[in-house]
Every structure is written in structure tokens, then in C-alpha cells.
Amino acid sequence: MxxxxxxxxxxxxxxxxxxxxxxxxxxxxxxxxxxxxxxxxxxGKWYVALFQNQDIMNALYTTLIIALVSALVATIIGTAAAIGIQAMKPKFRTFMMGVTNIPMLNADIVTGISLMLLFIAFRFSLGFMTILLAHITFNIPYVILSVMPKLKQTSKHTYEAAMDLGASPVYAFFKVVFPDIMPGVFSGFLLAFTMSLDDFVITHFTKGPGVDTLSTKIYSEVRKGIKPEMYALSTIMFVTVLILLILVNVTPEKKASSSGQKQEIKKKHRISRFIFRKVVPTAIVIVIIAGGFFYGSQNSDAGNNQVIVYNWGEYIDPEVLTMFEEETGIDVVYEEFETNEIMYPKIQSGAIAYDVVCPSDYMVQRMIENDLLAEIDFNNIPNLKYIDSTYMEQSRQFDPENKYSVPYLFGTVGILYNKTMVDEPIDSWSVLWDPKYKDSILMQDSVRDAFGVTLKYLGYSLNSTDLDELNEAKNLLIKQKPLVQAYVVDQVRDKMIGNEAAIGVIYSGEALYTKQENPNLEYVIPKEGSNLWIDSWVIPKNAKHKENAEKFIDYLCRPEIAKMNFDYITYSIPNSEGRKLIEEDWMRESKVAFPDPEDLANCETFKFLGDDNDAVYNQLWREVKSK
Structure with missing residues (x-):
């Protein structure tokens, strides 16, 4: 019992x-x-929002189409390859099977990076086709290894007998060999379809802007906080799979009292098998392809009349993009990044030709110095007059002649704390090393921000290149690590709103939003000083739609559009006329959004310190994260 x-x-x-x-x-x-x-x-609104969210629906259809097409092509190629390998002499067959196993033994990241470098070397534009080719390549070994065992079980004498009886090689293959290996072919197809459906790494390294599968879409959402629509999508997928499993595995059994009833039951079973084996799969394929063409046509109609935008996550009002498209007829292909360090290698490689990008101050400087940016034709940006001269002048610190960038948003880095969880006023970075807040501290997962905070706490410049000072900062970050709950980027916002942490390093724009959602939160610029940053729009040198990019930047400089973006993301706008349009007095006069000069007395702007010093920072950050 x-x-x-x-x-x-x-x-x-x-x-x-x-x-x-x-x-x-x-x-x-x-x-x-x-x-x-x-x-x-x-x-139930998230389910309604799910089907209205074109990004998610595009990702769903892209996932299904790539999985289906890559599995079909890989099955054909893999089956032909297996037949060829089986016909080889034993030594060559062993060698070829060893080669086939290499991609499966390799880590997916090795395959993904290798394929990406191959596409770049042959000057392929990363996008839908590169993902499809990568998935086909990735799936072929799985098909070969599924078909080979069935080929070994097949007697070649039967095939030869069919040939002796006058059958052509093709006819003999499809009538004699293929039926025997069909289970292996079908297994290979299902395995290839499943592997492609679930793949993230290969897709991540071979995709281009505006193309997402569910795996990459979910990954990008997790990096900045999952949207509820994703919960709805996952629920639908789980319930669908559950229903299909029940239908396939549960067959009602009835006792037949007569031969007529037995025949009737057999007939119903045949119809049922026909529906599940023929009709349902065919319907699914038709829906996938038709839906894919429908959504794909929406993205392809614009042709060259488009602008490819690369921006931070949750850093523009989606309605602004829609309004721009409706007014200009220019299609916006929009992609997001999480940090400057993730964005920069993509621009540097030239694998993807983005038209307009939004880096931070020091990264603008780095891109200028490495000749990655095109000069902006300000004749195409008449709305630049609305950008306050203060911020244009401040931009000269990283763009000396104001030739390559247009200020978009600005702000500070400071401490956000929960007044119900912190028992003293905070005015110093020192609280980030206080043991009583262990497992309740959130740090930015960014090398410059993490070191900038620590260097200012130690009394040094956040642009320090002194190795002793940097090592001192590294050791202090390692000492702090046991106290840190998590190193995050955009998730600081949600965690602080949900009372999941007491203290977080955050950008001022995020702090303004969190204070609206949770009145117990307070933001402060520490007395030691911090980072005063400016994010600006730039145009990469390899942009294919430069004039469209300039139209896009000009549109964002309109006062009413700047005000819309402020309302949506609550980051400070350098647009003086746009600020006047902010309705709420407390927001327009907020010291968080628009701090007084004395609050910024000890603040600095990040500068690009050169590739060598950048490598030192990255190495020290890796040492911190690896401890």
C-alpha cells in the first residue's frame, strides 16, 4: 500500500x-x-491581439514555410544521397558516413557561424533565402541517417529482377525500392521538419532584417520582456498538439453484432485514416503556403521603396511607423537590438544593409572613426530646426562637425529603488555593494554601463583607460556579483514594477515609466555622477535607401511625432517644440526626464576609447561574468 x-x-x-x-x-x-x-x-484580449499582430503572424508563417520547404528539399536530396552512398564501395561508404556525421557532432553554433560566413563571402544578402538554404543544409544529414538503415535492409536482387523483367531503372526504383525505404524517408522528413521547426541557432546567424521565425521572435521578446500575445500563441500551440494527439491515439471501439456492421466500421476506419493521412496534411500544407504568400506579399509589394530600420527594443511608438508608411508609401522593415555591442558587429560586417540605425554617443564616434557612416544630406531634413541647439552642440563630443548624426533621445543612468524595500534615502552608488540588499540588486548587462557605474563610484572617469583603475573596477564588480540578483537590460523595468527587486540600475526614461506603474519607486542620479547619454540616428555607408532614411529621420523630428514617441517610451526628447506639446505638467517639468544642470554636474558622456581599449573592457567584463 x-x-x-x-x-x-x-x-x-x-x-x-x-x-x-x-x-x-x-x-x-x-x-x-x-x-x-x-x-x-x-x-481574452491577448488572443485577439495575437491574430492582429502582424509581426507574430509573419514569424509563425515563416517558421512553418521554412520548416516545410526545407524538410521537403532535404528529404529529396538526403534520400538521393543515401542511395548514392549505399552504392559506393565499403571504404568510400564509411568515409562518406563519417562526413555525414560531422555536422551532427558539431555544435549548432559552429554550423550557424560557418554558414553565415559562407553567405557573406559569396555576398549573399542575409534574409529568407539564406535561412532556407541553411535549414536545408542542416537537415540533410538527418535524412541520410534515417534512410540508410532501410536501404541496408533492402535486397538489391529484387531490384535487379525487376530490371530483368523489363522495368526501367526509374520504374523499378519507385515500384520496388521506394516502398521498402518509405518508412525511413517519412521518418527523415518528420525529423527534418521537427528540427527546422525548433531551430534557433542556425536561424539567428543566417537571418536578415524583417525576417523572424517563432524561435528568434520569442528570443528577442524575452530579451526585452515577453508580450502577453506570446503566452496566447504558446497556449494555442500546446492545445492544438494535445488535441491532435488525442485524436490520433484515441480510437473508439465498438462491438459489431453482424458482418454488415463490421464492414461499416471498417469503412469508417478507412475514411478516418484517409482524412488524417491525406486530407488533413494536404489542408495544412495549402493553408501554410497560401498564408505565407499572403503575408509575404505584404512585405514584398514595396520592392525597393522601403527603409530598413535598426533600433533599440521598445524605442519607438509602433503607430509612428504605421503613420509614416501611410503618408509616404515607404515600407518600414523594422528590427531591434539590445546593446550597442550587439549592433556594431552587424554594421561592421556589412552582411546586412541597414538604412538607418540608432546607436549611442560613443558608438556613433566609433562608427565615424571606422568609416562606417554616410554623411547626412540635411537639405532633406528641414525639421532639424526643432532639435534644441543645446543637444546639437553636445553631439559634437562624438560627432565633431554634426555631419553624421541627428539626436533622437537623451537621458541619464541612475538608481531606481523601491521605497518600501529600502530603509534609507539613496544618493550614492555605494548602495549597490550593500550586503543587506543581497539578491535584490539588478545590474545592467552592458560592459560600458557596468564599468561606468563602478568607475564613477571609485571617483574615476567613466572613460578611463588606466589599467590599474579598470582592474580596480573589475575587482569591485566581482566582489559585488554575489549580491546581484540578475544582469539584465530592459527587464529592470518589469522586475522593479513587480517588486521583484529593491534596487536597479536603470535609464531615466525607463524610470519615468516605472514610477507611473508603481508609485513606490524613486529615481536618483548618484552624487558621484553618472552617464549623460544621447542616442542619435545615423545612416550606414552601405545603406541602399539613403533618401528614404533621410525622410524617416526628418519625420521623427516633427514636434508632434517626437511628442508621440515621448508619450510611448517616456524617454527625454531633445525636440524643444515637441516638449511643449506634452500635456501633463508634471511630466513636462519632471526632473527625471529633464534634470536640472546641477544634477548633471558630475555627469559625463561616453566616448569611444579605441579598439584596443574596447578589447580591454570586454576582456575584463568577461572575467567578471565568468567568476
Whole structure:
């Protein structure tokens, strides 16, 4: 009895561990609040929003189309390759099977990077076709290894007998050999389809702007905080798979009292098998292809009349993009990045020709020095007059002649703290090393921000290149690491709103938003000083739609558009006329959004320190993260 009870308890525990996360996800898909930490009431709006979200639907159709087409092509090539390998002499067959196994033994990241470098070397433009080619290449070995065992079981004498009886080689193959290896071919197709459907790494390294599969879309959303629509999508996928499993595995059995009833049951079973084996798969293929062409046509209609934008996550009002497209007829292909350090290698490689990018101050300087930017034709940007001269002058620190950049947003880096979880006023970076806040401190997962905070705390410049000062900062960051709950980027916002941490290093624009959502939060620029940053629009030298990029920048400089972006992302705008349009007095006069000069007395702007010093910073940051 006790033994049976323990078995049941163990089984229940396993099911809880397996399905509790899925149940949690399903519950969150019906939560009217965007926050994971509080219940805002039951709603179905996220399911409606899911099907209205073209980005997610495009990602879904792209995933299915690439998985289907790559599996079909890989199955054809892989089956032909398996037949060829089987016909080889034993030594060559062993060699070829060893070669086939190499991609499977390699880490996916090695294959992904290798394919990316190959595409770049042959000057392929990264996009849908490069993902498809990469998936086909990735899937072929799995098909070969699925078909080979069936080929070994097939007798070649049967094939030869068919040939002796007058059958052509093709006819003999399809009538004699193919039926025998069909289970292996079908298994290879299913394996290839599954591997492609689930793949992230290969896709991540071979995709271009405006192209996302579900895996890369979910990854980008996780980096900045998952949208509730993703919960809804995951719930639908889980329920669909569950229903299909039930339909396939549960077959009602009825006792037949007569031969006529038996025949009727057999007939129904044949119809059922026909529906599930023929009709349903065919319908799925038609829906996938038709839907893919529908969504793909929406992205391809614009042709060359487009602008490819590379911006920070959640850094523009989506309605602004829609309005720009409607007014100008220019299609916006929009992609997001998380840090300057992630963005820069993509621009430097030239693998993707972005038209307009939004780097931070020091990265603008670096891109200028490395001849990666095109000069902006300011005759095409008449709305530049609305950008306050103060910020144009400040931009000269990283763009000396104001030839390559247009200020977009500005702000500071400071400390956001929860007044109910912190028992003293905060005015210093020292609180980030206070042991009583262990596991309740959030740090920015950015090398310059992390070192900038620490260097200012130590009394040094955040642009220091002194190795002793940098090592001192590194050691202090290592000492702090056991106190840190997480190194994050955009997630500081959600965690602080949800009372998941007491203290977080955050950008002022994010702080303004969090204070609206949680009145217990307070933001401060520490007395030691901090980073005063400016993010600006630039045009890469290899941009293919430069005039469209300038139209896009000019559009964002309109006062009413600048005000829309401020309302949406709550980051400070350098647009003097746009600031006047802000309705709420407290926001327009906020010291968080628009600090007084005395608050900025000890603040500095990041500068590019050269590739050698940049490498030193990155090496020291790796040492911090690896401890």
C-alpha cells in the first residue's frame, strides 16, 4: 500500500514539474495585466491581439514555410544521397558516413557561424533565402541517417529482377525500392521538419532584417520582456498538439453484432485514416503556403521603396511607423537590438544593409572613426530646426562637425529603488555593494554601463583607460556579483514594477515609466555622477535607401511625432517644440526626464576609447561574468 502510494506521489510530482510551467503560461494568457507578478482580471484580449499582430503572424508563417520547404528539399536530396552512398564501395561508404556525421557532432553554433560566413563571402544578402538554404543544409544529414538503415535492409536482387523483367531503372526504383525505404524517408522528413521547426541557432546567424521565425521572435521578446500575445500563441500551440494527439491515439471501439456492421466500421476506419493521412496534411500544407504568400506579399509589394530600420527594443511608438508608411508609401522593415555591442558587429560586417540605425554617443564616434557612416544630406531634413541647439552642440563630443548624426533621445543612468524595500534615502552608488540588499540588486548587462557605474563610484572617469583603475573596477564588480540578483537590460523595468527587486540600475526614461506603474519607486542620479547619454540616428555607408532614411529621420523630428514617441517610451526628447506639446505638467517639468544642470554636474558622456581599449573592457567584463 505504501509502495503504491509512493509511486502515485512520484508520478504526480513528475507531472507537476512537467506541466506546472505550461499551466502558468496558460493562466497568464488570460491575465488582463501585462505584468507577470499581478493578476488584473480575466480577459481574452491577448488572443485577439495575437491574430492582429502582424509581426507574430509573419514569424509563425515563416517558421512553418521554412520548416516545410526545407524538410521537403532535404528529404529529396538526403534520400538521393543515401542511395548514392549505399552504392559506393565499403571504404568510400564509411568515409562518406563519417562526413555525414560531422555536422551532427558539431555544435549548432559552429554550423550557424560557418554558414553565415559562407553567405557573406559569396555576398549573399542575409534574409529568407539564406535561412532556407541553411535549414536545408542542416537537415540533410538527418535524412541520410534515417534512410540508410532501410536501404541496408533492402535486397538489391529484387531490384535487379525487376530490371530483368523489363522495368526501367526509374520504374523499378519507385515500384520496388521506394516502398521498402518509405518508412525511413517519412521518418527523415518528420525529423527534418521537427528540427527546422525548433531551430534557433542556425536561424539567428543566417537571418536578415524583417525576417523572424517563432524561435528568434520569442528570443528577442524575452530579451526585452515577453508580450502577453506570446503566452496566447504558446497556449494555442500546446492545445492544438494535445488535441491532435488525442485524436490520433484515441480510437473508439465498438462491438459489431453482424458482418454488415463490421464492414461499416471498417469503412469508417478507412475514411478516418484517409482524412488524417491525406486530407488533413494536404489542408495544412495549402493553408501554410497560401498564408505565407499572403503575408509575404505584404512585405514584398514595396520592392525597393522601403527603409530598413535598426533600433533599440521598445524605442519607438509602433503607430509612428504605421503613420509614416501611410503618408509616404515607404515600407518600414523594422528590427531591434539590445546593446550597442550587439549592433556594431552587424554594421561592421556589412552582411546586412541597414538604412538607418540608432546607436549611442560613443558608438556613433566609433562608427565615424571606422568609416562606417554616410554623411547626412540635411537639405532633406528641414525639421532639424526643432532639435534644441543645446543637444546639437553636445553631439559634437562624438560627432565633431554634426555631419553624421541627428539626436533622437537623451537621458541619464541612475538608481531606481523601491521605497518600501529600502530603509534609507539613496544618493550614492555605494548602495549597490550593500550586503543587506543581497539578491535584490539588478545590474545592467552592458560592459560600458557596468564599468561606468563602478568607475564613477571609485571617483574615476567613466572613460578611463588606466589599467590599474579598470582592474580596480573589475575587482569591485566581482566582489559585488554575489549580491546581484540578475544582469539584465530592459527587464529592470518589469522586475522593479513587480517588486521583484529593491534596487536597479536603470535609464531615466525607463524610470519615468516605472514610477507611473508603481508609485513606490524613486529615481536618483548618484552624487558621484553618472552617464549623460544621447542616442542619435545615423545612416550606414552601405545603406541602399539613403533618401528614404533621410525622410524617416526628418519625420521623427516633427514636434508632434517626437511628442508621440515621448508619450510611448517616456524617454527625454531633445525636440524643444515637441516638449511643449506634452500635456501633463508634471511630466513636462519632471526632473527625471529633464534634470536640472546641477544634477548633471558630475555627469559625463561616453566616448569611444579605441579598439584596443574596447578589447580591454570586454576582456575584463568577461572575467567578471565568468567568476
Amino acid at each position: 505504501i509502495k503504491n502510494g509512493l509511486k502515485r506521489f512520484y508520478l504526480i510530482l513528475i507531472f507537476i514539474l512537467l506541466y506546472a510551467p505550461i499551466v502558468t503560461l496558460m493562466v497568464l494568457s488570460f491575465n488582463s495585466s501585462k505584468s507577470r507578478s499581478k493578476w488584473g482580471g480575466f480577459t
